[in-house]
Amino acid sequence: MKSEKTWLVAALVIILAVLVVVFFQSGAREVIRKSPPRTDAASAGEPGAPPDPDAKPTRKVSVFFVRPADGLLSPEEREIPASDSLIQETEAFLAELIKGPAGDLAPALPAETKLGRVYVTKDGTVYVDFSRELAEKHPSGTAAEISTVYAVVDGLAYNFKAVKKVFILVDGEERETLAGHIALDRPFSPDYSFLAKK
């Protein structure tokens, strides 16, 4: 009787172990392209590129900042290094967004924000990880939070056709809200109603 019980317990433990293994392995087939560790903050260099620094191809992007009068998002043209890698181009784009406006527009992100990793899934969802300053140094307020979210989301979708949705992470984690208002618990589709009409 006693040994029967022991066997039963052992069997249950084995089943549990198998389930645990299955649980942790089941996600392995999901393809997530991870950005390679960046060598410098500007993320400009392409390690494998031909050694011709003068002829480096670039591409134009529209980076959105806040129009002071009405808080709508308005573009500034920037050049970023062209790349076959969507991740490298999106990182370069986001670096320009964090750098802030050159003209009369206002920044859309706190200046102290740093860019972490960028991930792209097969269905076109981009995960962008910002440092905690994105939330902690945020001025808070609905309009300001909308500016930040859609400068990122609309900016990425507007410049990169492959981008369908954007999930904003802070310090590697999902956050309830950016700074008390706008929910960050789901990926955003672009909403161009927050862009200024030309």
Add this chain to the structure above:
Amino acid sequence: MTNAQRALLGLALVASLAAAALAVPADQKTIVIDPGHGGLDVGARGKFGNLEKTVDLAISLKLKALIEQNMAYRVLLTRDKDIDASLENRAALANNNDAVVFISIHANGSFRTATGAETFYTSLTDMDEQTRKLAYLENNSSQLETRTADDAKDAVKMILWDMAQAAFIKQSARLAEAIQRELPALLTIEGRPSRSLAVENRGVKQARFKVLTGVACPAVLVEVAFMSNPEEEQKLIDEAFQMSVAQAIYRGLVGYLQAVGAKPPAPAPVPAPAP
């Protein structure tokens, strides 16, 4: 929030709903007003040091008084003093009391000097659209209700609590329109229009507000004016401005309730007893 936490929350909410249902007097309909922020969460900060949480509460208290003086509704505040309240508990208060309307009152903040009043209702993601279809199914199929096991029903409810607002999106849009229509015109002191109190009309907009997503009734968030704009900050702390904002929201609410065929306001200035 993890799924386990969501599940626990869902269960807790369903349980408290059952408890609250017993406590509510028959036919007494409830309106929930949600003053933004509170406690450690101060909200937007003005240049002169005024805090959004204080203004939100002041306007909310005035709106509550107006509704109670003129209509036969019970009004609940998600906070009636300067305390912290989680965004989930704010939605839960509306759901547990079977509220007919949820109005969240805020003062705006921007990176620069934007001005004006705007009213929001929530926007839906693809995932929310799925929930909406589920909600439609639940609301329109009495067979589903009787056929499913209790466990399955609970599961459905839990999903709904997570994105309850999806089922009320159209009414929320109407409520937002009704309130926003009144906001730029609000600006009268004792019947006389006041240019000095005027705020710009920024219109009705949609965005994904955490505080609105779980509310199971028409729900809007009103951004009265910009705390981040020094001129509007001065208006926001003005009692007369706060009163005219409360009156404008009240007029919008009355307009909405009449449009959807709800109980018209009671004529008596004192709260009428429930019929």
